[in-house]
Amino acid sequence: MKASLTYKKVSEDSVDLLFTVTNTTDEEQIITFRSGQRYDYVLYKDGQLIERFSEGKMFIMIYEELPITPGESMDFLIPLQNLEPGNYKVKVWLADRDWPTLRESVEFTI
Structure with missing residues (x-):
């Protein structure tokens, strides 16, 4: 399993x-969510x-x-809005405790 994270500027x-989680194995994998x-x-x-x-x-x-x-x-689309000018770093991870390594980060500037 592999995670990736990209961003796209949509306004000022x-x-x-x-945030994308991809099954890179040869077998079916199960993602378990214990809440919404x-x-x-x-x-x-x-x-x-x-x-x-x-x-x-x-x-x-x-x-x-x-x-x-x-x-x-x-795929999970995550909007970040009303950001003030500055340098940002975001770390995103899957809400499944069985896959703790499915996390990624990205940096961007507003």
Whole structure:
């Protein structure tokens, strides 16, 4: 399994992140979500933590197992809006404790 993260600037103060998880193995893999949360992230501006996606949020209680066949991907579009000028770093990871290595980071400037 492999994770990737890209960004696209959509306005002067906004970017869209695309977090993708791909099954790079030869066997079907299972992603298990234990709530409505599919991913989490932390956002830093000029080296200072300014946001954690899950902080202060409540997610629906649900248990869902999603099979991913070899070569298949799951995409998560993450909009970041109303950003002030500065240098940003974001770290994104899958909200499945069975896949702790499915995380990526990217840096961008507004």
